[in-house]
Amino acid sequence: MEEITKVVVDAMGGDNAPGEIIRGAMDAIAKRSDIHVILVGQEEVIRRELAGYTYNEEQVEVVNATEVIETAEPPVMAIRKKKDSSIVVGMRLVREKKADAFVSAGSSGAILAGGQLLVGRIKGVERPPLAPLIPTEKGFSLLIDCGANVDARPSHLVQFAKMGSIYMEHVMGVKNPSVRIVNIGAEEEKGNALVKETMPLLKECSDINFAGSIEAREIPHGQADVVVCEAFVGNVILKLYEGVGAVLFSKIKSGMMSSLRSKIGALLVKPALKDTLKTFDASEYGGAPLLGLNGLVVKTHGSSKAKEVCNSILQCSTFRRQRINEKIRACIQGEVADSE
Amino acid sequence: MEEITKVVVDAMGGDNAPGEIIRGAMDAIAKRSDIHVILVGQEEVIRRELAGYTYNEEQVEVVNATEVIETAEPPVMAIRKKKDSSIVVGMRLVREKKADAFVSAGSSGAILAGGQLLVGRIKGVERPPLAPLIPTEKGFSLLIDCGANVDARPSHLVQFAKMGSIYMEHVMGVKNPSVRIVNIGAEEEKGNALVKETMPLLKECSDINFAGSIEAREIPHGQADVVVCEAFVGNVILKLYEGVGAVLFSKIKSGMMSSLRSKIGALLVKPALKDTLKTFDASEYGGAPLLGLNGLVVKTHGSSKAKEVCNSILQCSTFRRQRINEKIRACIQGEVADSE
Numbered sequence: 172m173e174e175i176t177k178v179v180v181d182a183m184g185g186d187n188a189p190g191e192i193i194r195g196a197m198d199a200i201a202k203r204s205d206i207h208v209i210l211v212g213q214e215e216v217i218r219r220e221l222a223g224y225t226y227n228e229e230q231v232e233v234v235n236a237t238e239v240i241e242t243a244e245p246p247v248m249a250i251r252k253k254k255d256s257s258i259v260v261g262m263r264l265v266r267e268k269k270a271d272a273f274v275s276a277g278s279s280g281a282i283l284a285g286g287q288l289l290v291g292r293i294k295g296v297e298r299p300p301l302a303p304l305i306p307t308e309k310g311f312s313l314l315i316d317c318g319a320n321v322d323a324r325p326s327h328l329v330q331f332a333k334m335g336s337i338y339m340e341h342v343m344g345v346k347n348p349s350v351r352i353v354n355i356g357a358e359e360e361k362g363n364a365l366v367k368e369t370m371p372l373l374k375e376c377s378d379i380n381f382a383g384s385i386e387a388r389e390i391p392h393g394q395a396d397v398v399v400c401e402a403f404v405g406n407v408i409l410k411l412y413e414g415v416g417a418v419l420f421s422k423i424k425s426g427m428m429s430s431l432r433s434k435i436g437a438l439l440v441k442p443a444l445k446d447t448l449k450t451f452d453a454s455e456y457g458g459a460p461l462l463g464l465n466g467l468v469v470k471t472h473g474s475s476k477a478k479e480v481c482n483s484i485l486q487c488s489t490f491r492r493q494r495i496n497e498k499i500r501a502c503i504q505g506e507v508a509d510s511e
Numbered sequence: 512m513e514e515i516t517k518v519v520v521d522a523m524g525g526d527n528a529p530g531e532i533i534r535g536a537m538d539a540i541a542k543r544s545d546i547h548v549i550l551v552g553q554e555e556v557i558r559r560e561l562a563g564y565t566y567n568e569e570q571v572e573v574v575n576a577t578e579v580i581e582t583a584e585p586p587v588m589a590i591r592k593k594k595d596s597s598i599v600v601g602m603r604l605v606r607e608k609k610a611d612a613f614v615s616a617g618s619s620g621a622i623l624a625g626g627q628l629l630v631g632r633i634k635g636v637e638r639p640p641l642a643p644l645i646p647t648e649k650g651f652s653l654l655i656d657c658g659a660n661v662d663a664r665p666s667h668l669v670q671f672a673k674m675g676s677i678y679m680e681h682v683m684g685v686k687n688p689s690v691r692i693v694n695i696g697a698e699e700e701k702g703n704a705l706v707k708e709t710m711p712l713l714k715e716c717s718d719i720n721f722a723g724s725i726e727a728r729e730i731p732h733g734q735a736d737v738v739v740c741e742a743f744v745g746n747v748i749l750k751l752y753e754g755v756g757a758v759l760f761s762k763i764k765s766g767m768m769s770s771l772r773s774k775i776g777a778l779l780v781k782p783a784l785k786d787t788l789k790t791f792d793a794s795e796y797g798g799a800p801l802l803g804l805n806g807l808v809v810k811t812h813g814s815s816k817a818k819e820v821c822n823s824i825l826q827c828s829t830f831r832r833q834r835i836n837e838k839i840r841a842c843i844q845g846e847v848a849d850s851e
Contacts, residue, residue: 280696307758308758308761308762321695321702321703321704322703322704353747355661355742355743355746355747355750356620362661362743363661363662363743364661364662386750387746387747387748387749387750387751387754388750388751388753388754388757389754390751390754391751391754391755391757391758392754392757392758402695403695403702403703403706403744404743404744404747406695406727407693407695407727407744407747407748408727408747408751409727410695410726410727410728411727411728411730411731411748411751411752411755412751412755413728414727414728414729414730414731414732415731415751415752415755415756415759416755416759417728417731417732418647418648418731418732418791419755419756419759419791421648422648422787422788422790422791423763423784423787423788425787426780426783426784426786426787426788427780427783427784429783429786429787430783432779432782432783433779433780433782433783433784435776435779436775436776436777436778436779436780436781436783437776437780438776439772439773439775439776439779440766440767440773440776440777440780441776442772442773443766443767443769443770443772443773443776444763444766444767444773446766446769447762447763447765447766447769448762448763448766450762451758451759451762
């Protein structure tokens with residue numbers, strides 16, 4: 172018998188909710204009969220949207236949640252007060268084992284807080300990292316952690332390295348992924364206190380393919396499959412990637428539009444350029460998992476369209492089929508046992 | 512009478528030494544009769560190179576230094592052992608007040624270490640920050656600190672903000688420059704311990720135009736004239752800027768070369784694109800000053816060509832004429848006096 176993956180989808184989260192979110196969910200169930208989606212949000216709105224699709228009704232469930240958490244709300248407070256929000260209701264379904272995973276394009280802060288408070292950590296996991304995939308020259312890398320875990324300790328970074336490695340190997344299919352820690356120079360003596368303390372611990376890990384440090388310049392070149400750093404640095408990397416890309420594209424566009432000659436050239440260049448730059452688009456790979464939880468929480472971009480939502484749902488299915496949480500549990504608890 | 516600025520130029524440092532370095536020095540003295548350069552390095556090599564130029568001999572001095580510090584050498588050790596290297600000899604000239612400034616494209620580590628150990632800090636300055644200019648959509652911003660000062664304290668960041676503000680206003684001519692601190696979200700409660708402790712201190716500074724925090728995404732858009740952060744984060748920002756830019760350009764190039772149609776388009780687009788992207792090139796503005804020293808030390812890119820070297824030398828002249836160190840001294844010591 173086919174094993175079903177049940178994915179709760181936050182129908183109210185993100186700039187393009189509910190339209191693109193529901194379209195993404197419909198695309199996912201059309202692709203895979205072993206995926207069931209539970210759409211959480213204002214039932215009336217969801218039903219109205221669903222009326223436009225033809226789909227296998229067995230694969231879709233709607234759960235009503237009347238409240239919506241806004242991006243600007245203080246996350247922990249929002250999670251505690253808005254008990255009938257799509258994020259809280261959806262995460263509860265995962266905690267109660269009524270679903271395997273939760274996907275949302277809503278408030279990052281609320282999703283991170285909810286993951287810890289509502290879904291809960293796997294025993295032994297000190298902090299759950301948020302691990303987006305970032306595009307590189309060669310394909311993509313996992314950047315771990317970009318979450319709310321600032322001021323991390325060396326033991327946290329070691330767990331991030333292990334969980335990231337498991338995810339890249341078994342969900343993304345990268346064999347024996349290389350793991351590197353972000354540093355400010357290749358020499359051993361360089362780095363801040365955190366990196367210097369973490370480095371020898373990572374070297375001791377026999378269960379990951381640790382390859383030393385990586386300078387930020389090398390990240391876009393794809394010189395590591397798993398890029399380990401604490402959340403403040405990870406957030407800077409993720410956001411700067413977006414910012415530099417956006418500014419360069421706008422510069423290139425205005426350069427191409429600056430003369431008649433270049434405008435004609437732009438028309439000729441456009442299709443080829445579009446194809447190439449698509450390979451530098453992270454949404455191809457789906458959202459960012461929050462790892463180390465009793466279940467799976469995936470955060471997609473606030474501006475997610477159907478494709479990213481669909482890919483994120485498919486990702487949840489791979490996550491379950493590959494028994495990622497069992498692997499994380501064994502790895503982390505093995506580690507805990509070792510140090511006793 | 513004209514006031515002369517004496518700039519020591521490390522003729523041996525960088526990938527393009529001595530050719531491009533000496534060319535840059537020649538360009539600078541041709542532009543400005545109030546600049547004298549002291550070329551430090553292997554005298555024979557320098558003289559041979561100089562033979563190819565016609566220049567005002569009163570503006571040029573050659574000081575022999577037989578040793579060269581390599582990039583891979585441990586910096587502090589190199590500074591201590593290679594007493595006859597161009598970096599050590601050159602910095603000594605600044606310390607002994609025989610020159611106003613030192614410009615080098617050599618080993619970053621040795622320049623940072625030498626600045627502290629040989630040139631020395633202005634009284635009251637806790638740590639001298641390295642402050643490169645980075646290109647933005649609007650022009651450029653000063654990123655302070657990108658130096659070796661990892662694990663900084665809040666008081667250091669406050670001094671960085673003040674020194675950076677003085678430099679941007681009086682050397683780069685940006686009126687009332689806005690100062691922001693790098694953070695991972697706009698909300699007050701976000702950030703790591705360092706940022707949370709520094710924020711209220713910056714708000715209290717009446718001598719800078721502090722405008723709150725900045726997310727990394729906004730840096731390339733030029734949303735702050737002075738971008739304050741500790742050195743680890745600054746280094747990540749600087750290097751990632753280069754990395755993302757390099758990968759995007761190579762993607763664009765290969766996209767344009769992928770079909771005949773796009774190749775023709777590329778030919779038409781090229782001149783306009785080149786002009787636009789020039790505005791996104793940091794070397795236009797010269798090197799990165801190491802601020803807060805008894806003199807001025809400027810680090811240019813390892814790959815510097817004549818233009819960057821020339822611009823860095825001109826920068827030194829503005830630095831002296833604008834009495835930047837007197838301004839920094841007054842600002843920092845005023846601050847010290849206040850807190851007594």
